[in-house]
Amino acid sequence: MQSLHRIPSLEQLSALTAAAAHGSMGAAARELGISQQAVSARISAAETLMGLAVLERSSGGVRPTGQGQLVLAWAERVLEAARDLGDGIQGMDASGRTLLVAASNTISEALLPQWATRLRRAHPDVALQVEPGNSRSVIEAVTNGAVDLGYVETPQIPRGLRSRTVAHDELIVVAPPDHPWARRRRGIDTAELSMTPLILREDGSGTRTHIQQALPGHASPLHTLASTAAVRDAARTMGVPTILSSLAVVDDLATGRLVRVKVTDLSMPRALRAIWNPHQRPRGPAAELLRISTQPSRSPRRGPRVPPA
Structure with missing residues (x-):
């Protein structure tokens, strides 16, 4: 297991992948909620540990090297596995927890009830509390960290939030x-x-x-x-x-x-999206609800079609 000694920490891998994704140390720092100097230090430490250059620096930002592209692909898999592990552990300890969700009206009426039923089967001890509103109020609640997860219909998602399409x-x-x-x-x-x-x-x-x-x-x-x-x-x-x-x-x-x-x-x-604060990533029941909401579900009954012209 000597090869494990050359594996960067999760924090270092996160800095590498964030900088590569944004092409900028500064943008990576904003995503991770740390200083640009800390991002640079983590990346340098990771590259020293591995003995290779992952990112090429220039006045215009950063971009992966040839070897770096392969390393970054592996790093994403490691981080995804770590997230799955964290979500699973937290899910085991979710007994008695209240999951706070803000959802725009259409989603709270037409889609959330079926998602909630499936979440209840997976986490019977979790109480789901839904705050219906419009997309503006949902975005505000997610931005302020007042809820674990949000669902919106608006086409504009603030750059500071993360999103995933859940339905159309x-x-x-x-x-x-x-x-x-x-x-x-x-x-x-x-x-x-x-x-x-x-x-x-x-x-x-x-x-x-x-x-x-x-x-x-x-x-x-x-x-x-x-x-x-x-x-x-x-x-x-x-x-x-x-x-x-x-x-x-x-x-x-x-x-x-x-x-x-x-x-x-x-x-x-239009696309309907789940949104969350990157500093409050969905875990445990919130991650499970996000997973449920992105899975294909049976389409609702359709009304009469418009007659052709």
Whole structure:
């Protein structure tokens, strides 16, 4: 086992991989929460220990050497194994723990219940506490370290956070069955959609952010409401169209309470993401929930398809 004497520590391997990933000692320092001098010292110590140069330094930053590329690939595998070991150990000692999760409305309503059921089977002694809100409030909670894990719909993730795509959905236009749009076999176009006041989610929600990007200059909303359920209910009772996640209106489409309206020149697919603070990496039950949420799951029931033009 003499070869183990030349293996850098996990801290040194983390400094190497972070610097290589960012191409910068300074960026690696920010990710690891240490000084740039400490990053440089860890890298130099690792290279001395191994007897080879892993990174090539220049005024423009750092990049892997030929040998360094191979070393970095091995280092990633070692770090991943170490993370798995840490998560497993922490998971064994998670009895009685409360897992704090912040989730945007669509995810908390449409996806988190099935994830929570699977987490309960794996960790029956862990209490899952979910704080629903919009994407802006979720990002704030994760940034401040107030929760273990967050789930958002917004397309913009702050650079200081880590993220992983867990699902995909699509924003669609829906209307009550007695609305004129519901009877248009050929649908509407973005010009008509943009001129029409709708019931929408509030500013700060991932849904509203996507709409603002897809339809710049859209007419001011007729009403703004702070939850997906409230928007859905208001659209049905007031007879006004809205734009919501396809996941949020599955049952309404299936029962005919709402009808999907075809927009001939617009589609709004999006990615739903888990986010976490790099200084508070998901471990134990949080890591298990992250794993569960990234696994393929059975698709929800689909409502009636939009008739072809």
